[in-house]
Amino acid sequence: MAEKRVAVVGGGLAGLASVMKLTELGVKVDLFSLTPVKRSHSVCAQGGINSCNDQTRQLGDSEWKHFDDTVYGGDFLNHQPPVKEMAMWAPKVIDLMDRLGVPFNRTGEGFIDRRRFGGTLYKRTAFAGATTGQQLLYALDEQVRRQEAEGMVRKYEFWDFLRPILDEQGNCRGIVAQDMVSMEIRSFPADAAVMATGGCGLVYGRSTMSVFCNGSAASRCFQAGAKYANGEFIQVHPTAIPGADKLRLMSESARGEGGRVWVPRKAQDPRAPQEIPDSDRYYFLEERYPEYGNLVPRDIATREIFDICVNEGLSVEDDRMCVYLDLTHIPAAELDRKLGGILEIYEKFQGVDPRVEPMKIFPAVHYSMGGLWADYVKSSDGGLEPGAPENHMTNIPGLYAIGECDYHYHGGNRLGANSLLSCIFTGLFTGPSIVNYIDSQPHDAVSQELLDSARQAEIDRHQHLLTGNEGSEENPYLIHQELGDLMTRVATVVRKNDQLTEALVKVDELHKRAMKVNLSDTGGWTNQNVLFAKALQDMFPLAKCILKGALQRDECRGAHYKPEFQKPPLTAEDPAERRRQAEAWCDEFEANNERYLKSTIATWNADTMQPDLTYEDVDTSSIPPRPRLYGLVGADIIEEVWQERAKAKAEAGQYATT
Amino acid sequence: MIAQEPTLKNRPEFINVRIKRQNGPGQEPYWELHKIKYEPEMNVISVLQRIAAQATTVDGKHVTPVTWDCGCLEEVCGACTMVVNGRVRQSCSALVDRLLSDNPDEIVLEPMSKFPVIRDLMVDRERLFRGLQRVKGWVPVDSYYDMGPGERQLRDTQEQNYPLSQCMSCGCCLEACPQFLKIEVPRKEGETDEQYEARKYAEYDKGFVGANAISQVMLFNNHPTGKALAKERLDALTGPGGIAACGNAQNCVAVCPKEIPLTTSIARAGRATTVHAIKKWFER
Numbered sequence: 001m002a003e004k005r006v007a008v009v010g011g012g013l014a015g016l017a018s019v020m021k022l023t024e025l026g027v028k029v030d031l032f033s034l035t036p037v038k039r040s041h042s043v044c045a046q047g048g049i050n051s052c053n054d055q056t057r058q059l060g061d062s063e064w065k066h067f068d069d070t071v072y073g074g075d076f077l078n079h080q081p082p083v084k085e086m087a088m089w090a091p092k093v094i095d096l097m098d099r100l101g102v103p104f105n106r107t108g109e110g111f112i113d114r115r116r117f118g119g120t121l122y123k124r125t126a127f128a129g130a131t132t133g134q135q136l137l138y139a140l141d142e143q144v145r146r147q148e149a150e151g152m153v154r155k156y157e158f159w160d161f162l163r164p165i166l167d168e169q170g171n172c173r174g175i176v177a178q179d180m181v182s183m184e185i186r187s188f189p190a191d192a193a194v195m196a197t198g199g200c201g202l203v204y205g206r207s208t209m210s211v212f213c214n215g216s217a218a219s220r221c222f223q224a225g226a227k228y229a230n231g232e233f234i235q236v237h238p239t240a241i242p243g244a245d246k247l248r249l250m251s252e253s254a255r256g257e258g259g260r261v262w263v264p265r266k267a268q269d270p271r272a273p274q275e276i277p278d279s280d281r282y283y284f285l286e287e288r289y290p291e292y293g294n295l296v297p298r299d300i301a302t303r304e305i306f307d308i309c310v311n312e313g314l315s316v317e318d319d320r321m322c323v324y325l326d327l328t329h330i331p332a333a334e335l336d337r338k339l340g341g342i343l344e345i346y347e348k349f350q351g352v353d354p355r356v357e358p359m360k361i362f363p364a365v366h367y368s369m370g371g372l373w374a375d376y377v378k379s380s381d382g383g384l385e386p387g388a389p390e391n392h393m394t395n396i397p398g399l400y401a402i403g404e405c406d407y408h409y410h411g412g413n414r415l416g417a418n419s420l421l422s423c424i425f426t427g428l429f430t431g432p433s434i435v436n437y438i439d440s441q442p443h444d445a446v447s448q449e450l451l452d453s454a455r456q457a458e459i460d461r462h463q464h465l466l467t468g469n470e471g472s473e474e475n476p477y478l479i480h481q482e483l484g485d486l487m488t489r490v491a492t493v494v495r496k497n498d499q500l501t502e503a504l505v506k507v508d509e510l511h512k513r514a515m516k517v518n519l520s521d522t523g524g525w526t527n528q529n530v531l532f533a534k535a536l537q538d539m540f541p542l543a544k545c546i547l548k549g550a551l552q553r554d555e556c557r558g559a560h561y562k563p564e565f566q567k568p569p570l571t572a573e574d575p576a577e578r579r580r581q582a583e584a585w586c587d588e589f590e591a592n593n594e595r596y597l598k599s600t601i602a603t604w605n606a607d608t609m610q611p612d613l614t615y616e617d618v619d620t621s622s623i624p625p626r627p628r629l630y631g632l633v634g635a636d637i638i639e640e641v642w643q644e645r646a647k648a649k650a651e652a653g654q655y656a657t658t
Numbered sequence: 659m660i661a662q663e664p665t666l667k668n669r670p671e672f673i674n675v676r677i678k679r680q681n682g683p684g685q686e687p688y689w690e691l692h693k694i695k696y697e698p699e700m701n702v703i704s705v706l707q708r709i710a711a712q713a714t715t716v717d718g719k720h721v722t723p724v725t726w727d728c729g730c731l732e733e734v735c736g737a738c739t740m741v742v743n744g745r746v747r748q749s750c751s752a753l754v755d756r757l758l759s760d761n762p763d764e765i766v767l768e769p770m771s772k773f774p775v776i777r778d779l780m781v782d783r784e785r786l787f788r789g790l791q792r793v794k795g796w797v798p799v800d801s802y803y804d805m806g807p808g809e810r811q812l813r814d815t816q817e818q819n820y821p822l823s824q825c826m827s828c829g830c831c832l833e834a835c836p837q838f839l840k841i842e843v844p845r846k847e848g849e850t851d852e853q854y855e856a857r858k859y860a861e862y863d864k865g866f867v868g869a870n871a872i873s874q875v876m877l878f879n880n881h882p883t884g885k886a887l888a889k890e891r892l893d894a895l896t897g898p899g900g901i902a903a904c905g906n907a908q909n910c911v912a913v914c915p916k917e918i919p920l921t922t923s924i925a926r927a928g929r930a931t932t933v934h935a936i937k938k939w940f941e942r
Contacts, residue, residue: 039735092804099808101797101881103820110810142796210730244704246731477711520713521722525682526777
């Protein structure tokens with residue numbers, strides 16, 4: 001029998017976990033990555049990785065509650081079977097990573113220590129200092145290196161994925177990739193291909209993501225016929241350090257330890273922050289949310305900071321949006337003890353000591369909840385059917401999507417410390433599915449003609465970029481800047497239909513201009529210019545998915561926020577009237593879910609150069625959707641009404657009770 | 659220290675950046691001078707991004723954008739190592755204001771000298787990863803199935819291991835090491851990928867393995883399951899290019915951006931290999 005071989009694209013947590021599992025199952029792997037896999041973006045994750053554990057279990061926690069928190073956090077846009085399976089697997093994932101040598105922090109007795117994270121009531125999060133992602137990635141990298149030494153893996157580092165190779169039946173039979181050093185373009189036949197290529201932060205110009213998180217690989221699959229789902233759901237983290245080159249994350253713990261967010265009341269007050277008296281400072285979170293102050297939920301903090309800079313023009317600087325995050329009132333010794341690590345990042349990159357001078361921070365694009373559409377098979381207990389070939393397969397047979405580049409697990413909003421889990425889980429869980437898929441296929445060799453024509457198409461594209469646009473003045477770096485600025489302005493925190501409509505026209509223009517870039521480097525050796533130009537061109541289909549998806553979704557859900565369609569708080573004082581309002585609120589909520597509790601599914605239309613959108617029902621078979629009411633006036637009565645309704649439905653047998 | 663005084667008067671209007679360029683492996687390096695507009699809070703990466711967008715030297719000559727390697731820009735991926743003003747470091751955390759306060763005239767960027775240049779500031783660090791393979795830097799678990807938790811570990815052990823596991827394979831320690839010398843293996847005509855790799859690895863394996871790999875030996879030999887391979891790792895350090903090649907210059911620890919106690923690891927590895935060698939001698 002022919003040797004089984006799979007192409008895995010992407011060497012972060014998901015890709016490496018996949019390689020590790022596939023090789024264990026006896027499948028040889030070609031692993032492709034834009035960077036040495038040890039440098040993949042997963043290294044940047046700081047906080048930790050979630051699982052129900054022995055300690056939380058005794059406090060009433062269970063895998064089910066982890067599942068519920070995830071679905072609730074995602075505003076019910078998650079298909080529930082994959083999330084349930086992930087929550088069930090979480091403790092096993094932590095155990096495996098522990099065995100693989102991840103230096104998780106320990107309790108005095110030697111057990112794995114845990115901390116609490118946003119959105120949960122239990123100490124579920126295992127962590128390794130403030131570099132959990134780095135430690136998990138290294139452990140997987142080491143196992144893959146071990147498999148490489150045993151001849152099971154061939155690594156193609158500094159290779160750019162260009163397209164999946166599809167046969168006449170539309171099945172994926174390999175990939176085309178390009179050596180970023182020699183610029184050689186080559187076809188790689190494979191029995192299946194796995195996309196594990198992360199998020200698309202670079203569509204926004206600057207984000208907290210690494211420079212290779214440009215979404216181009218997902219976009220190339222999308223343009224080849226794969227469906228792209230929930231593109232409009234982009235998580236924006238409230239506090240990051242704005243930089244000329246990138247936005248660096250500043251952990252929420254700074255506010256947790258007493259950090260105060262403010263701006264000078266006078267726009268662009270030229271005085272040094274320390275010289276501005278309290279009376280001239282606007283502590284806008286504390287004033288607007290007296291109850292929660294600086295610790296309002298993440299999405300609210302993000303929106304308020306954005307609002308103060310964009311709509312009120314009170315940014316600390318005139319040419320760059322930022323607000324102060326002030327820790328200077330806290331004794332330096334206490335700061336060092338509790339926040340040492342993140343303060344060092346600020347100090348290192350800003351050259352400013354945040355113990356003495358307030359930090360300048362702004363929200364930043366942080367995570368793509370959307371991604372390639374992927375299938376699954378639901379098991380009889382509401383989880384996933386292990387080994388089913390369809391698990392995480394895109395609509396292109398033989399092409400799989402896992403990790404951040406697929407659309408499962410996070411719904412409308414990502415729960416902190418769940419992304420590392422979803423990456424490793426999908427990598428491990430899909431191993432047997434992929435093997436079963438391969439075994440179900442006839443093992444005829446891929447025709448040379450097919451391999452050659454796919455390769456030739458990419459050679460043509462490459463050549464056209466080098467020489468096809470003579471005389472054009474278009475510079476890819478400048479177009480990228482324009483795209484990023486536009487996307488950041490209209491499709492991050494607050495979305496408005498008129499702005500989105502305008503942006504779609506503008507992005508279309510930029511797309512056309514990007515197709516005509518003229519490169520200053522036309523050489524055939526390590527030409528980063530042409531690689532960047534290609535990635536730029538391929539950002540546009542995703543940018544259009546984000547914009548169009550956001551435009552058509554007239555509601556607020558998770559990270560997607562349209563003020564026009566926000567549900568108002570209750571106003572009545574009279575209990576009976578208040579009750580009536582709550583009933584009406586719940587009716588509206590249900591009606592809204594009827595319309596919008598759906599995944600956005602995009603298919604690429606090459607003729608119009610636009611995505612066509614359809615919608616898919618969300619599987620909410622285990623946990624009925626309920627409103628997220630944090631901070632809303634009248635939340636108590638709404639919740640009461642809602643629970644009565646839920647109970648009635650449960651009694652009518654619509655949902656299983658747990 | 660506060661570098662960004664808002665009242666600072668003497669901000670330059672432009673910055674001169676001198677870059678050592680090289681079009682490809684084996685070609686002659688040359689210097690090029692670029693001039694870009696000063697902006698507050700720049701680092702070497704944003705300088706290089708401006709140079710890429712402008713692609714014109716100080717005398718108005720159109721040139722190809724400078725090639726360099728970078729990733730996370732948060733000093734954790736290890737990609738953007740280069741020699742900045744004569745000192746090896748991550749270019750993402752090399753802040754322009756600080757560089758200018760040391761040398762107001764210009765910023766000088768060079769590729770690392772101990773690795774083959776691919777192009778301009780980008781070098782081939784495959785040898786560094788080969789070193790990790792050479793010392794079997796991994797935990798040899800039986801399987802990737804759920805077999806319950808790993809062995810319980812004392813907090814002390816975790817605290818000893820954690821700093822070592824922060825090594826991001828950036829290569830600063832190797833660049834600074836007088837014993838780690840450049841090995842460049844040009845590809846031969848008609849050689850297959852496999853043949854070339856085998857020949858390259860054979861050459862790499864003759865050279866000094868370096869501080870980062872020695873430190874990884876100590877990390878894995880200190881892990882309850884990882885130590886199953888302790889003897890093989892010590893064997894790898896006993897041979898040519900192993901620990902005996904270390905000249906104890908201590909440069910490695912001085913340049914490590916993660917402040918990993920490399921010389922402590924080397925000293926511990928030195929003792930462990932000696933004990934290992936004596937044991938082996940008695941076992942003969």
